[in-house]
Amino acid sequence: MPAAATEENLPAREPFSKGIFPCAALKPVRLALGAGLKGLVALIYPPVCVACRNATGEAQALCPHCWGEIGFIERPYCERLGTPFSVDLGPGLLSPAAIADPPVFARARAVCRFESVARELVHRLKYxxxxxxxxxxxxxxxxxxxxxxxxxxxxxxxxxxRRRLWSRRFNQAALLAGTVARLAALPYAPAALARVRSTRRQVGLTRSQRADNLQGAFRVPDSTQRLIEGRRILLIDDVLTTGATANAAARALLRGGARQVDLLTFARVVTDG
Known part of the structure; x- marks a missing residue:
């Protein structure tokens, strides 16, 4: 089982803007206090699997059974779309889909297939x-x-x-993006891209209908354009389905001056064969 990502085992990053307090000297104290608090919480609320609620060794984790039900995506896969290959034919290969219809974003990566336990976790987060x-x-x-x-x-x-955000009360992509940014020590810009047009729900639409539905839906606000100009953007979403949403968002970011856009999602729909 791969080790969970933590702030301690990721490479150090330069912050987006320098703080005025020398916080590094306080890190051992914070770690000690945090460890003590975690131990106390574990005594009162024993950790359970986030999927099936069975006992686990640590909080916010999956039990071995549920972990085994996750269809992790690992190499070999298409270097552009991140879709897995059944046979390893060497590094740097592109899938027929990436060659025939290249995405707007540069690369896409996902943790796993959108199925089984992974689907349930996304639905619990989202709905x-x-x-x-x-x-x-x-x-x-x-x-x-x-x-x-x-x-x-x-x-x-x-x-x-804003209408969808009002009804749902939170944006699951923003929650994931904030976590990724914090753990990776990367600057986080939740307002760098805006959804300026309300669209139909994508469920049940064909690939071409999804693309038409999202035409002109995203824009980089003038107030945040300086944040993305010349920068390599890591775009975050929960699930990659056809890529229509990611393409529309990436296109808006590139038009706003971004140097490159890569996509990272928790799950992606994979059609075998």
Missing amino acids: GDRTELALTLGRMMVQAGRELIVEADLVVPVPLH
């Missing part, structure tokens, strides 16, 4: 108000997206339209 799951999923996203993270300058979530 079940289980916002604490953003920590668990975000940790796994940091591991899966390491090659994107080391080249990224800024983390940006795929935004919701």
